[in-house]
Amino acid sequence: MANTDKQVNELIKREYEHGFVTEIEAETFEPGLNEDIIGRLSAIKKEPQFMLDWRLKAYRRWLEMDEPNWAHVGYPKIDYNAISYYSAPKRKEDMPQSLDDVDPELLKTYEKLGIPLHEREKLAGVAVDAVFDSVSVATTFKEPLAKAGVIFCSISEAIQDYPELVQKYLGSVVPAGDNFFAGLNSAVFSDGTFVYVPKGVRCPMELSTYFRINAANTGQFERTLIIADEGSYVSYLEGCTAPMRDENQLHAAVVELVALDDAQIKYSTVQNWYPGDENGKGGIFNFVTKRGACIGKNSKISWTQVETGSAVTWKYPSCVLRGENSVGEFYSVALTNNYQQADTGTKMIHLGKNTSSTIISKGISAGRSSNAYRGLVKFGPGAEGARNFTQCDSLLIGDQCAAHTFPYIESKNKGAIVEHEATTSKVSDEQMFLCRQRGIDPEQAVSMIVNGFCKEVFKELPMEFAVEAGKLLEVSLEGSVG
């Protein structure tokens, strides 16, 4: 019966297709982290004083924090002074006035990644903010969005143009002292995306940010802040890639979402950072803090993620359900292969009455990888009538990998109900035999079975991403049956 395993293992050998490096003149800080570096970073971005103060406060706090070690991952100690905290393509002007001013090499890079930035070759109704290493290089469809009143820009621009919104909400969901990596990000974040959707506005198109790490020995520390004002709606997509390098690179992002009364935010991620080679060399350390606050009544935040990349992932997109009747959702597919390690899941913190949440997590482990779901469902004393449903399924491909489930459930309200279920399975010999007996290629069979396993999550993705996600899994499983 070991035959299926062997076939599946062979199918899993895959190649990373976004591994190229863009040759571009860049301005890069020397490695190291201190108050002077933070001062220079803030100055280069022409930030107001409040921002510098905020960063320095976060930095001083961070110095006293310990790197977390509770996750089911292992990685060599990171030397935070060996990382460069700023790298940006050199530009002729201070800011490109239009897309025509953007370096053609950069435009080519994004085209190669399948993200055309020219509006005439627009990505079917999706506005894109492209973040290259430490800076946002282009944001498309700014004008039609502005007409609707939607602010969609880089966070650097927002700090200058909308300081009052930034000051009010930055750190309101993920405070600088929240955790080690969030603290680091607060001190040194260099760019990211800012979205504000005003009252009653349904954002006319999908918004997206495409993150690209290019330079060597740099970290990417982006910061995303999305605010959905009363009765508004926005769907936001995020994609990530990086070149293949032998050294590990750090990505420590923070994403904060704020939903006011009756507002809805749908946040989708297809994460495909370079995972390292088949021997576990290189790859991105993806240590990310993502959290949404449903402040308003009837608000809703929905996280959907498809995670196939990174060497090590530490990530728990969460919802704080404060507003009455607010809703949190988490749909996740995490695939690990070779020596990848993922410790990912979510937190649903129910504080308000009649809040509800759904967690659907699908973990797929292959090769020698380790894939853990870690989740917290918490009902505070005020969460009368709150509900949670959790379904965690693991699929193991081959006998060298590992799959774990660590769900924490804490309830302090007698009127709250939580239901949690978890299962573990493998692609069975019988399933493979059935498919092959019907003339289907073993490779196609594995891909079909794995896609079927993930179906509940894929149906939550916006159309463009669902197709991409399905393909991504196929690529990830390529060669898994011989």
Added chain:
Amino acid sequence: MLSIRNLHAAVDGKEILKGIDLEIKPGEVHAIMGPNGSGKSTLSAVLAGNEAYEVTEGDILLDGENLLEKETEERARDGIFLAFQYPVEIPGVSNLQFLRTAVNAMRVHRGLDELSAVDFMKLAKETTKQVDLDPAFLKRGVNEGFSGGEKKRNEILQALLLEPRLAILDETDSGLDIDALKVVADGVNALRSPERAILMVTHYQRLLNHIVPDFVHVLAGGRIVKSGGRELALELEERGYGWLGIKDSDEVEAG
């Protein structure tokens, strides 16, 4: 079309088939009968290429080509179809997607164009009627939550769509009530054609009332101990396997 010569096969090192010889010509319907544990299901699994079974001796030729050298999926594309005794579930994969992938794999192999989603949907819906399945079954996961009878009809549906040269039906009658048995038998009879052969593996002869075989073989202890025409099955029904000097565990228990 199919020649089985001195076939020996083992599972987990234990020999189950101990020298099978069988010739099947196009258009023929053969029935293999035998008590439990006689090796009936092993024979169907070996023909389809299940890797859990090891062929230790002998040959299987399909149109003169050595079948044993081929992978399961290659045999399928050459026209070998196995209707499973216990069809497995594949959660999340819709029946429609599964069938279309299989049919197109077959079509490509036969040098035909792949069917578009729309054309295939039409064909599949048409065929569901033939086996009395609600077209809604096409949207459900492969065998997911199907009843025993629905699973069996789904197997026949696949046979009709894949148009095999040799259809092997492994205990297709087991677990079916009389109405479902008729539906399945009608489906199988619709498969009968001068180019196609059918090999039925069954414990009881009741299926043979609905699908009349040209030849009946009795398998016991890993060998074919008697071959004959339709009348052999009737005789078996009347006299049991004991008449041939074979112990049938079921009959012993029942008695």
Added chain:
Amino acid sequence: MKTAPTLSSAFLEAAAGKLPAPLQALRAQRGKALADMPLPTRKTENWKYSSRYLKLTDELAASLPSGRNSGPGLAVDGYHVVIHNGVLVPEASDFPDVDGIEIRSFVDLDDDTAQHLADRLDNTLDNNAVQMARLNTARFEDGLYIRLRQDAVLDRPLFVIFEADAEAAGSVYPRIYVDAGANSQMTLVEEYISTGDQTALVDAVTEFSLADGANVTNVRLSLEGENIHHIGATGARLLGHARLDSHCVGFGGPLRRHDLQVRLEAPGANCRLNGVAVTQDKQHFDNHTTIEHVAPHCDSEETYRNIAADESHAIFNGRIHIHKDAQKSNANMSNKNLLLSTGAEIDTKPELEIYADDVKCAHGATVGQLDETALFYLVSRGIDRREANTLLSMAFINELIEQIPVEAVRETVQARLNRFIEQAFEGA
């Protein structure tokens, strides 16, 4: 960085006692190793929810004095052994006289047997996870060594009554080691009770070593009073086709902790772990279980239910660990909880750690109230709401109690649970 509090040295002074030399030596060795042992805090993962109940004040360090039998005359249908403040009371006990079965007090062991035992004590427990069990090994003054030879069958259940007599403040360290030979069988009922009203700590350890085909049923009842802090650990190692059938029933207290660790070490080993814990007022109960599927082809089935009322706190942590070579494992875990009051708290964490692919593992957990439709159904048939609540709550746990294979225990436990549930719904 604040330094973590450590175990007070007062706890490391073992009474001289009459133990044979090898056991004395083992105690001394453990005592040394425990010096400066950090006490669990909120950040200690397996004490996350319970460290705040753990109060190891120096007044608890002294051993409770033993040697008196205040135990009630027992009328149980089974053999029984009374252990008073950690020391066996022969005159209150009724030992079985069955071929191949030896039940002996630690203090009565000859040196060879004592050495054999000393080499095995603690072997069934993952010491990192249950440090407090090591304190037991550093402090026990007596214990019960139960040895079943191959094929020996104990015809009736053996009741071991651990009585903590807290006339003064102090601690007591009950200990049992069961060595079950191939194909032997027994039922062991452990009953933890108390008298007196001073604060006391009971730190109890029971270990089972099951050879091929051994079949052991273990019933563990925590029935101690409100003044007793109880920390217990049960460890079991199972060889081929051995079976452990465990039933733990516990009533809450100021601190109630039980760790149950089962290792399935050879093919065919299997276990069923059932547990019920109920808490009221400001009581606490924390069940931590671990099932290690070390070998292939082993099965485990685990069902724990908790009810928390008033301002009480019930915790369940169940871990299933499928080792790399443990293919064809079957493991099922279910934990259901009833939270009867908004002042109460329930925390549960059903964990799976899986390193083999060809396995069937599932877990489920729920926290909630009684099913409203079932309640409505009963009320609509004229049953008053309180009665309906009681009936349904009882049904929620009775499913497990009914599986306890000792009738006398079922009756005692059901009566107590009924009282508990009636109280919980009083004034509700």
